[in-house]
Amino acid sequence: MAERFLEPDSPELRARWGGFAFTSDWDAKAKAAIARYPEGRQRSAVMALLDYAQRQVGEETTTQGWLPIPVIEYVAKYLGMPIVRVLEVATFYMMYNLAPVGRFHVQVCGTTPCMLRGSDDIMATCEKRGMHKGHVSDDGLWTLTEVECMGNCSSAPMVQINDDNYEDLTPERLDVILDALARGETPKTGTQEPGRHTVEPVGALSNLTAMVGENHDYRAEW
Numbered sequence: 001m002a003e004r005f006l007e008p009d010s011p012e013l014r015a016r017w018g019g020f021a022f023t024s025d026w027d028a029k030a031k032a033a034i035a036r037y038p039e040g041r042q043r044s045a046v047m048a049l050l051d052y053a054q055r056q057v058g059e060e061t062t063t064q065g066w067l068p069i070p071v072i073e074y075v076a077k078y079l080g081m082p083i084v085r086v087l088e089v090a091t092f093y094m095m096y097n098l099a100p101v102g103r104f105h106v107q108v109c110g111t112t113p114c115m116l117r118g119s120d121d122i123m124a125t126c127e128k129r130g131m132h133k134g135h136v137s138d139d140g141l142w143t144l145t146e147v148e149c150m151g152n153c154s155s156a157p158m159v160q161i162n163d164d165n166y167e168d169l170t171p172e173r174l175d176v177i178l179d180a181l182a183r184g185e186t187p188k189t190g191t192q193e194p195g196r197h198t199v200e201p202v203g204a205l206s207n208l209t210a211m212v213g214e215n216h217d218y219r220a221e222w
């Protein structure tokens with residue numbers, strides 16, 4: 001399980017982020033998110049606004065973005081919410097980074113299906129490149145986090161990097177992806193298994209074969 005710590009409040013943090021405000025683009029998105037909810041329910045937009053704030057911080061720092069405490073306070077004020085309520089949301093969901101991250105946030109799934117399919121080797125591949133859990137690498141490119149199941153078990157092992165998932169990984173395939181990202185390229189997302197499109201069976205079907213051509217009812221055979 002990933003350890004999560006809030007970046008401590010400090011005069012330096014206040015000096016850098018105390019004046020945070022949405023740019024006009026993010027402000028328009030924030031207002032549109034709030035407008036999706038009935039009058040008086042603007043707080044329901046808190047997850048969207050935290051995400052927008054994190055993305056703006058990412059743009060300003062050329063990283064994947066994170067949520068300094070003054071930025072969380074800004075969102076709370078924007079929505080007229082107690083700060084602790086916004087903190088509760090920000091600290092609960094793994095999608096919010098509570099401390100600075102690198103340009104690429106590499107989240108390796110270590111839950112059982114991914115573990116059985118080689119996530120230890122995937123983690124070792126990341127560590128070989130100078131990534132350490134919870135830290136920004138010396139070159140500022142990477143932050144490594146181990147996460148729980150990301151819902152891609154059928155194409156395990158997998159990692160999420162920023163907004164994209166990379167699945168059916170081997171150490172070699174992950175190296176190709178990380179090299180491409182470091183060069184500023186956009187590698188193929190999703191499954192990395194040649195010939196596989198999503199999570200359809202690899203090779204020939206081995207069960208439920210009667211379902212290929214029709215909606216076969218198996219119940220009589222049970």
Ligand code: FES
Binds near residue numbers: 110
């Ligand atoms: S166990 Fe890794 S995606 Fe489900």
